[in-house]
Amino acid sequence: MSAVSAAASSKADRFPDRRLGVLISGRGSNLQALIDAIEDGRLDARIAVVISNRDDAGGLERARRAGIDTLVRDHRGWPSRDEYDSMLAEDLRSRNVGVVCLAGFMRRVGLPLIEAFPAAIVNIHPSLLPAFPGLDAQRQALAHGVRVSGVTVHLVTAELDAGPIIVQRAVQVLEHDTEETLAARILVEEHKAFPEAVQRVLDGAWTLDGRRFVARPQDLRP
Ligand code: GRF
Numbered sequence: 001m002s003a004v005s006a007a008a009s010s011k012a013d014r015f016p017d018r019r020l021g022v023l024i025s026g027r028g029s030n031l032q033a034l035i036d037a038i039e040d041g042r043l044d045a046r047i048a049v050v051i052s053n054r055d056d057a058g059g060l061e062r063a064r065r066a067g068i069d070t071l072v073r074d075h076r077g078w079p080s081r082d083e084y085d086s087m088l089a090e091d092l093r094s095r096n097v098g099v100v101c102l103a104g105f106m107r108r109v110g111l112p113l114i115e116a117f118p119a120a121i122v123n124i125h126p127s128l129l130p131a132f133p134g135l136d137a138q139r140q141a142l143a144h145g146v147r148v149s150g151v152t153v154h155l156v157t158a159e160l161d162a163g164p165i166i167v168q169r170a171v172q173v174l175e176h177d178t179e180e181t182l183a184a185r186i187l188v189e190e191h192k193a194f195p196e197a198v199q200r201v202l203d204g205a206w207t208l209d210g211r212r213f214v215a216r217p218q219d220l221r222p
Contacts (some may be wrong), residue, residue, distance in 0.1 A: 014098070015120075015203045019048040021097035023088070023105035028059015029187065030103040030124055030194050035066045037195030045202055048095040051088065053107055069095075074196065081110050089116035099201055102156065103194070114158060119208065121156035122201055124194050126186045128152060128168055130142050133161035138183045149182065151190045153197035164213040166197040167208075 022031050033048060037043035040152060050063035053075045063070045071091060078084040089112050092100060102109070102123040127137035129152040132144075141149040151169040155198040157163040173182060200206050206213055 014131055015202050017098060018045040018202055019095070020045050020099050020101055020198065021092040021095065022047055022050045022058040022063075022103050024050060024052045024057050024103050025054050026057050026059065026104050027104040028057060028062045030102065031059045031101075032062050033191035033194050034101065034103070034198065035062065035068075037199075040211055043195040043199050045099075045198065048097050049091065052089060055149050059103070077106055080182050080205045081108075082112050085110045085112040089113050092117070099198065101194070101198055105126065105215070108160060109156060111158060114156060119155055120201065122166065122194075122198055123154055123156050123161070123163070124190055124197075125152050125154070125161050126150075126183065126190065129154060129161055129165065136179075138179045138186065141173060142177060142179060142182065149173055149186065150203045151186055153193050155201075155208075164208055164211050166200055166213050167193045 020034065022034060024031055034043060035045065038045055038047070047068045049069045049071060050059065051071045051073055052060050053073055055072045055074070059071070060070050073088060073091065075084050093116060098120060099118050100113070100121040102121065109121065125133070125137060127133070127141055128148070128150045131146070132140040138149070148170050150168060152165055153167045154161070154165045155163040169192065171182070171186050171189055206215055
């Protein structure tokens, strides 16, 4: 059993403090979706810190408005990606974060962070993975002429946008869609999928079966 699957199949009280660390780079609408879900009781968690690699990220203001601690950690000027990631891991660990949420964090995360939070880093991506990983997922979807795209929330592994899938929601691609109109409709589904997926990870009532993120039999209701 790999480190990831061993950690993911451990007990439901793996995250007793239910503390999230949210990493952002931009406007932070998915961060807002987590804040809103916590406020209205759909997500049983608290956000311990919001970290941005850019000081102009709009999401920082959303965090401040909600009374959440923020940190700006510029990725530029570091001798290596690993050193930057090690600092992030320390920032998160020192705040007792259990689950790390990548909410539009436009950086690949490397092993120092992945190994510090095994099976506990969640990413949101605007396509139905494994289709269209990487940048400009909506543009890729339109270029390929797919009729259906959507959103995927998945666990982060060392491979880009390829970890076990937690939640997906589909969105129809319309005849006259532009990148902007498609992105806007996908975003509506992102805001539902993200809190739902984070709640599932926190519940620990899920396990990894190879690449699949599945409910344990004892947690399936009739
Ligand atoms: C979202 O489309 C998300 O899927 C992608 O980056 C975008 C972030 O948007 N990873 P926001 O900053 O959460 O509004």
